[in-house]
Amino acid sequence: MRRRIVAGNWKMNGSKDLVQQLVGDIREQVSNLDDLVRSGLDVVIVPPALYVDSVVSLCGAELAAGVQNVSQWRSGAYTGEVSSDMARDLGCQYALVGHSERRQLFDETDSVIALKVARVIESGLAAVLCVGETLEEREAGEAKRVVADQVEKGLAMVGADQWSRVVVAYEPVWAIGTGKTATSEDAQAMHAEIRGVLERINAPSENISVLYGGSVKADNAAALFAEPDIDGGLIGGASLKAEEFVSICRAFPAGA
Numbered sequence: 001m002r003r004r005i006v007a008g009n010w011k012m013n014g015s016k017d018l019v020q021q022l023v024g025d026i027r028e029q030v031s032n033l034d035d036l037v038r039s040g041l042d043v044v045i046v047p048p049a050l051y052v053d054s055v056v057s058l059c060g061a062e063l064a065a066g067v068q069n070v071s072q073w074r075s076g077a078y079t080g081e082v083s084s085d086m087a088r089d090l091g092c093q094y095a096l097v098g099h100s101e102r103r104q105l106f107d108e109t110d111s112v113i114a115l116k117v118a119r120v121i122e123s124g125l126a127a128v129l130c131v132g133e134t135l136e137e138r139e140a141g142e143a144k145r146v147v148a149d150q151v152e153k154g155l156a157m158v159g160a161d162q163w164s165r166v167v168v169a170y171e172p173v174w175a176i177g178t179g180k181t182a183t184s185e186d187a188q189a190m191h192a193e194i195r196g197v198l199e200r201i202n203a204p205s206e207n208i209s210v211l212y213g214g215s216v217k218a219d220n221a222a223a224l225f226a227e228p229d230i231d232g233g234l235i236g237g238a239s240l241k242a243e244e245f246v247s248i249c250r251a252f253p254a255g256a
């Protein structure tokens with residue numbers, strides 16, 4: 001059975017005070033979701049790298065932590081970079097790779113992203129490969145091709161025995177931080193497509209969690225999570241409010 005995952009990507013937001021307050025509140029509220037967590041829900045906090053250590057120390061057994069980005073190199077003279085081994089050393093279990101903000105603002109290419117996925121897996125973390133089309137690509141009827149290409153190229157270096165450390169997050173770029181969410185039907189169609197690509201590249205597609213991201217909120221999460229191929233969410237803005245974030249965690253269909 002696939003794991004369900006709700007990950008809160010704080011992006012470049014936060015402070016020491018916010019870490020204490022927000023992680024404390026989320027942890028307290030998530031401890032009431034015992035049944036969900038026991039049935040295979042990972043609630044993941046993904047703060048800026050400077051706060052990972054403090055976040056991990058506050059996570060307890062209820063929460064996991066991740067990093068927003070790692071270097072494609074193992075170690076060495078790469079000023080300003082953070083390695084996947086360091087993330088692992090601090091207690092992270094997840095690393096985002098290829099978020100659209102990294103692709104667009106920091107020129108990350110599919111080949112760099114593939115190297116990062118390989119590094120993350122090698123360090124023993126789960127790589128959350130982020131993929132998604134821009135509005136222009138969607139309007140040009142290119143969405144499926146673009147996303148399939150990103151999935152295939154981003155996962156090109158994953159070994160046959162490493163698929164348990166792969167998660168894919170579909171985040172249409174036009175839905176990120178805009179308040180526009182893909183309809184649950186459109187998101188489901190793309191997730192099914194992604195599962196098809198995973199099959200084509202000989203990945204155990206039925207075991208790989210595929211998350212949706214892009215303006216997920218407490219009031220639209222239930223419709224998204226009710227779809228058969230949507231295994232959870234990568235949450236941006238709404239992950240900075242404990243109550244809203246935990247409501248999203250609660251939005252899986254009962255008994256699923």
Ligand SMILES: O=C[C@H](O)COP(=O)(O)O
Binds near residue numbers: 009175177235
């Ligand atoms: O990583 C999270 C996504 O970029 C979604 O962000 P958002 O929920 O603020 O739209």
